[in-house]
Amino acid sequence: MQKRTISYMVVAVFLLIGLAPVLSMLINSIVAEGRFSLGAYSSVLTSARQWNLMAHSAVLSLLVSTFATCLGVPLGLLLGKTDLPFKKTLTALFVIPLLIPPYIIAVAWVDFLGIQHLKGLWACVLVLSSAFLPIPMLLTMIFLRTINPRLEEAARLVSGWAGVLKTITLPLILPGILLGGIVVFLLTFGEFGVPNFLRYDVFAVESFTQFSAFYNFKAATASSVPLALVTLLVLLVEARFLRERTYQIRPTPDSIQSSTSIRLGKEKHFWLGMASLLAMALVIVPLLVLLLRSEGLNSYTQALERAGHSMVRSVTYAFWGATLLTIMGFFLGYIIHTKALAFWRSVDSFTIFLFALPATVIGIGLISLWNTPWTNFVYGTAAIIILGYLAKYTALTSRIMVTQFAQVPASMEEAAHISGAGWARTMFFIVAPLAKRGLLAGWIVAYIFSIRDTGISMLVYPPGHETLPVRIFTLMANGSEQLIAALCVLMIAATLVPAAILWSVPRLLAKRKVP
């Protein structure tokens, strides 16, 4: 009883945070002066410019997902399937672009090549492909670990690794590869920071501009709805073709797992060189350019003077956002994992829908719902930003918790019940401690995504609550290159340093315990 009541309450809170803004936005878009009207839509749908923008968005998203997948999958195979030296270091390096706002990478490339050489479609493809490359790479690595090694061993008895990869391994991880492509497509489709900076008009920029530049809320809402519909359509296709294709997913003991890694032999140095070159080109060079361009202490002092408060706010909001996201993800993950409610699948799908939904759509939805005289305690404070984080990023923590719960035997919980503990006590004293690794990982991921968030914060931040990514974005119009570069470096530090400390501390403590 306790379990069901709390589960219903958690889902109700999440629906208020995530579903209500989207519904409010939809209703607002079809009501004009108290009457039903499709006027806002007709102006969007009959405009050739809007269709042209939609085509731009589709082309950009297709190109970025193709490039990121074509590069990310081989990279994932190299880092996840072979005995390449320095795999962990290289993996960490390649993941960095995903952890920072993509427009910071754009700033670095523009600093390096100059805006006259880097603008338009192909510039956006370069920047966004390198920013989203870690997604197909990581998904490939994760799906590789779920393959039963016996399936590959059975093939190795009759074929070399090339044949095994082509006929067995890659078809088995195909759902993961396609999923990576779809996620990159949706993230690119909703991205407005990079296309805006690199001067390539796309649909997401349009809805942002309608709101922030012209304050035409009806037009902004109407132009958000096509973005939401495309997201929904792509996710429906994903659900139809991919969800059931997970084959035999089972973790394996390390001793057995090691036998399925490909030994590169004499080619080891060649592949290490190739991976290092790629890391140099896509990660190290842009970061170095930012460091060099920031030109010493003066720029940093100036950056802290002009954006120090924003930096503190960003860290604070991300801290609270991550904490609430972890709690929400814990309960929703539990509901999904244990199928505690009949509509658990809908809850799961809805969190994913919100994650895939362009940030501008969620931002406009939040404004539509909370911008009333009675709800100013939310709309006029940092709470609106944190609600935005919760709406958009809960899928990340809930999915991490589902994976973690899968590794906790159901008998642990059952044993607690047999011992006389109620559900809440069991969750607090048994399930949560057993899932602590997932909670920590979820918190770190949530912190990173909250602090790097630009799309929602940019639309909803109240006066005096500007976050660092928003501050950088606004200063980009009139700040010096040195100042912007210094701010970007501070942004990267504010993201990576707390996450790295939190990640390392438990490991260091665990090492100390070993006699």
Next chain:
Amino acid sequence: MKSIELDSVSKAYGNETVLLDFSLDIEPGERVVLLGPSGCGKTTILRLVAGFIKPDSGSVSLDGQVVSRDKRILVPPQHRKLGMVFQDLALWPHLSVRGNLEFGLRAKGISKNEREAKTQKTLELVGMGGYGHRKPDELSGGQQQRVALARALVLEPKVLLMDEPLSSLDLELNRRLRKELVRLQEKLEITLLYVTHDREEASHIATRTISMEKGRISSN
């Protein structure tokens, strides 16, 4: 010439020694069963013979040729001419029954007509002639066992390795399949190295039973 020869093989996973100075000779055409409790090193022996893992010391030979020695794999698994049936069968779920059998033939560069003929012949040998188009998850447990056996036999190996392949079946099916296995092994005259923890199963299959305990032979 011995079909399989392990000479003073030791193997450890981390601090845990699984095999210690283990030696074993198997003649061509023998049906040898390794019998013992979980963790005694039976599966490790099969994986050493298959070439999935390397010995820490000692050597493994097949038909007189040293294939692994002292932390080195000299002949990779695909060149050892072995068939293997895994405990969980490891049928490739995305390929049809025919696809499962044809994969190895294709890797060996065998022509399409010959592939089809060999696949059909082997499926008929195990009584699965009419099931080539099905996917593994469309078969019963016993049928999946037969397909796994057919896949191991289709390349006409000289040695067949079996890792507790019947352990998940009910007693009746287990009895029926082990009789068929013995019939097939005698017909094809291949060497069989079979792992089980079931004494009765061992007594029905083996021409020689080797009992193992803690990485050593306790009786031969």
